[in-house]
Amino acid sequence: MTTIIDGKQVAKQVNQATQAEVSKLVERGVQPGIAVIIVGEDPASQIYVRNKNRKATKLGMHSIVRQLPATTTQAELLSIIADYNADDKIHGILVQSPLPKQINEPLVTLAIDPNKDVDGFHPTNVGKLITNYAGHYPIANTPRGIMTMLAAYDVDPAGKHAVVIGRSTIVGKPMAALLTNANATVTLAHSKTVDLKAVARTADILVVATGIAHLITGADIKPGATVIDVGMDRDANGKLVGDVDFESAQGVAGLITPVPGGVGPMTIATLMQTTVELAKWSDLGE
Ligand code: NAD
Numbered sequence: 001m002t003t004i005i006d007g008k009q010v011a012k013q014v015n016q017a018t019q020a021e022v023s024k025l026v027e028r029g030v031q032p033g034i035a036v037i038i039v040g041e042d043p044a045s046q047i048y049v050r051n052k053n054r055k056a057t058k059l060g061m062h063s064i065v066r067q068l069p070a071t072t073t074q075a076e077l078l079s080i081i082a083d084y085n086a087d088d089k090i091h092g093i094l095v096q097s098p099l100p101k102q103i104n105e106p107l108v109t110l111a112i113d114p115n116k117d118v119d120g121f122h123p124t125n126v127g128k129l130i131t132n133y134a135g136h137y138p139i140a141n142t143p144r145g146i147m148t149m150l151a152a153y154d155v156d157p158a159g160k161h162a163v164v165i166g167r168s169t170i171v172g173k174p175m176a177a178l179l180t181n182a183n184a185t186v187t188l189a190h191s192k193t194v195d196l197k198a199v200a201r202t203a204d205i206l207v208v209a210t211g212i213a214h215l216i217t218g219a220d221i222k223p224g225a226t227v228i229d230v231g232m233d234r235d236a237n238g239k240l241v242g243d244v245d246f247e248s249a250q251g252v253a254g255l256i257t258p259v260p261g262g263v264g265p266m267t268i269a270t271l272m273q274t275t276v277e278l279a280k281w282s283d284l285g286e
Helices: 007-027 043-058 074-085 105-111 123-130 141-152 172-181 196-200 263-284
Strands: 033-039 062-068 092-095 161-165 185-189 205-208 226-229
Touching: 007 141, 007 263, 033 043, 033 074, 033 263, 043 062, 043 263, 062 074, 074 092, 074 105, 092 263, 123 172, 141 172, 141 226, 141 263, 161 172, 161 196, 172 185, 172 205, 185 196
Parallel strands: 033 062, 033 092, 161 185, 161 205, 205 226
Antiparallel strands: none
């Protein structure tokens, strides 16, 4: 039997804890604040940003969406980031990707104060993740949310073979680091991996983050494995589907996340959780 991991339910629990934490902080005179900067009119990005803003406001946070035209220059964007770096009301800064081609994305990441880097993409924070630094620092929200989901379903990565497919800075690489820090034996597979499906079949925990609809089917899954589908893809009919063929995975996987309703809700809940933590660490030194 395959257990379907209910990402919405786990996200709800995370959001409830965040809301309670926001109330406590507000009583102490600190309202966590997030600034989301969006450059241009990419429709999917507009939806993501709107959802983030709505959730932050609902949880009692100070939330700003800064919409900039697609013609914004690198210098203009860096100057706006500098303003938010200096703004005491803002604890988390997020620059929504994709960015127009005149903008140098790595430089934008570097410009954000690491203490306000709510996405956890700044090399200082990535370095802390790789070294498994013992203090506080933000971690990329999608892989961190996946770790929360695994814990909620009592999946302990220690000693397991985890295969992560996809090596992006946003998902795959930090996911591999988190699983390594949690004592899994990790294989990081990608587009140049030879015999990807054979590698996938060796996974006790399989995380798929490629952006290729239904790349992995039931035949590529070890019976009883935990399967985390990060993909948000469109099939031929325009329907939202994952990187894993959910139907054929049924009865093979031990646990699996659906798309939608799996990783997606956890990412946004974890983003809110991280914003509150940044406020606590910076304003209260906790
Ligand atoms: P990306 O394009 O930056 O990286 C994709 C990775 O997949 C690359 O490392 C590449 O090597 C690998 N890859 C591509 N084709 C492959 C193949 N045929 N075999 C094996 N590996 C292959 O993508 P990303 O930003 O990591 O996003 C991946 C997917 O996850 C997308 O569908 C994206 O929409 C989704 N996503 C979802 C969330 C969420 O919250 N649910 C968050 C981030 C990304």
